Amino acid sequence: xxxxxxxxxxxxxxxxxxxxxxxxxxxxxxxxxxxxxxxxxxxxxxxxxxxxxxxxxxxxxxxxxxxxxxxxxxxxxxxxxxxxxxxxxxxxxxxxxxxxxxxxxxxxxxxxxxxxxxxxxxxxxxxxxxxxxxxxxxxxxxxxxxxxxxxxxxxxxxxxxxxxxxxxxxxxxxxxxxxxxxxxxxxxxxxxxxxxxxxxxxxxxxxxxxxxxxxxxxxxxxxxxxxxxxxxxxxxxxxxxxxxxxxxxxxxxxxxxxxxxxxxxxxxxxxxxxxxxxxxxxxxxxxxxxxxxxxxxxxxxxxxxxxxxxxxxxxxxxxxxxxxxxxxxxxxxxxxxxxxxxxxxxxxxxxxxxxxxxxxxxxxxxxxxxxxxxxxxxxxxxxxxxxxxxxxxxxxxxxxxxxxxxxxxxxxxxxxxxxxxxxxxxxxxxxxxxxxxxxxxxxxxxxxxxxxxxxxxxxxxxxxxxxxxxxxxxxxxxxxxxxxxxxxxxxxxxxxxxxxxxxxx
Ligand SMILES: [Zn+2]
Numbered sequence: 001x002x003x004x005x006x007x008x009x010x011x012x013x014x015x016x017x018x019x020x021x022x023x024x025x026x027x028x029x030x031x032x033x034x035x036x037x038x039x040x041x042x043x044x045x046x047x048x049x050x051x052x053x054x055x056x057x058x059x060x061x062x063x064x065x066x067x068x069x070x071x072x073x074x075x076x077x078x079x080x081x082x083x084x085x086x087x088x089x090x091x092x093x094x095x096x097x098x099x100x101x102x103x104x105x106x107x108x109x110x111x112x113x114x115x116x117x118x119x120x121x122x123x124x125x126x127x128x129x130x131x132x133x134x135x136x137x138x139x140x141x142x143x144x145x146x147x148x149x150x151x152x153x154x155x156x157x158x159x160x161x162x163x164x165x166x167x168x169x170x171x172x173x174x175x176x177x178x179x180x181x182x183x184x185x186x187x188x189x190x191x192x193x194x195x196x197x198x199x200x201x202x203x204x205x206x207x208x209x210x211x212x213x214x215x216x217x218x219x220x221x222x223x224x225x226x227x228x229x230x231x232x233x234x235x236x237x238x239x240x241x242x243x244x245x246x247x248x249x250x251x252x253x254x255x256x257x258x259x260x261x262x263x264x265x266x267x268x269x270x271x272x273x274x275x276x277x278x279x280x281x282x283x284x285x286x287x288x289x290x291x292x293x294x295x296x297x298x299x300x301x302x303x304x305x306x307x308x309x310x311x312x313x314x315x316x317x318x319x320x321x322x323x324x325x326x327x328x329x330x331x332x333x334x335x336x337x338x339x340x341x342x343x344x345x346x347x348x349x350x351x352x353x354x355x356x357x358x359x360x361x362x363x364x365x366x367x368x369x370x371x372x373x374x375x376x377x378x379x380x381x382x383x384x385x386x387x388x389x390x391x392x393x394x395x396x397x398x399x400x401x402x403x404x405x406x407x408x409x410x411x412x413x414x415x416x417x418x419x420x421x422x423x424x425x426x427x428x429x430x431x432x433x434x435x436x437x438x439x440x441x442x443x444x445x446x447x448x449x450x451x452x453x454x455x456x457x458x459x460x461x462x463x464x465x466x467x468x469x470x471x472x473x474x475x476x477x478x479x480x481x482x483x484x485x486x487x488x489x490x491x492x493x494x495x496x497x498x499x500x501x502x503x504x505x
Contacts, residue, residue: 274332298331315417
């Protein structure tokens, strides 16, 4: 799975600039279209330059990273790493350009006119639903506030920019895989891997719209019940929990077009492994296209009845049966040692910290608040999540050695995967560590049962302490949010706090 920080930053920019209302003037339509085209062109050009520079580094196709020097000096930067660094800079520049475009052309205000663009005028709505012209106007106003439509339109320029930015990368991929991949197929594949936060945002928009448009039709008792802060908070929390436990695995399996594992020896052996591990799993599925050199596996869903293990065809094509077993055993290790639930705890921690930080930064402007929140996300993920994720990878590696009975098949599988991906064994990954390091650790600890048991105990202690800490932060965040809601209601009603307090009794 991939964390698209650029998309998250773009979402936060939309939120912040939408709340700023810099002015109500919209400027000429020609200017906006010209600016959009220039924005997309600039994004493509930046990524094209990065791809060209990377190609130049791989021009001989041999040992792209070189070898460590005789004095032990490290090998030079791997072209993939070079590409990742410069692509990250290009992404940061794209987000800044997008934020400038949003602000300068008043884009979030402009998109609120979408019912008029789509021909949904008050007259037409009146014709469809009957009633007076005023009611038609009211429907048109309500549509203007649709979170689903506005959310999509606000982000649309950046979604196109993301597609454009992936085009140059395809050439790099073509350089190392034998078969040529069609552009549309490649873009679809990248989009499926990257756009999960966007799908989540759209799902939230749909949920908010269903609430907003459905409420006027609900009976009086339901409406009164739904207007309570506590009920709204419970509904939102319940929806998020359900989304995390069941919605995310359900969506990803469909978004990534997963298919059942074909009948055969591999399926039999993996099912036997599953039974032996004692980890409850709904299915092992095949994920992703074949022939793209894409070799990966993952496990989805903290909750057994909605848990899937996914393996790519590239993996089963190039690894032996024992190696496939070891890779799946690694994924089962993630499930068995509660890493997926820990991911949920990490997210709750981030949201709680975000709530506390936003309260603290109340006097700041919306843009500053969003910048603070984004900085918090980056620091939280790169430092805390990165360290936790690397520790979990290590535990899952050891769990694989335990379940399969030997660390060897996972070690050879990792080395094969690194070679197939262009010799990336020394490339450091902030959430996985380098493959060379993982192999080294497996060699050292993989057969030492005592050491493995001590490592499991250490991580179990960490999980418990961290969960307690997050529960504390979440309690603080809920209290602060309730306080805030009360203060807002007080400000709206303009009454003295004492009277409001009496009213509530
Ligand atoms: Zn893993």
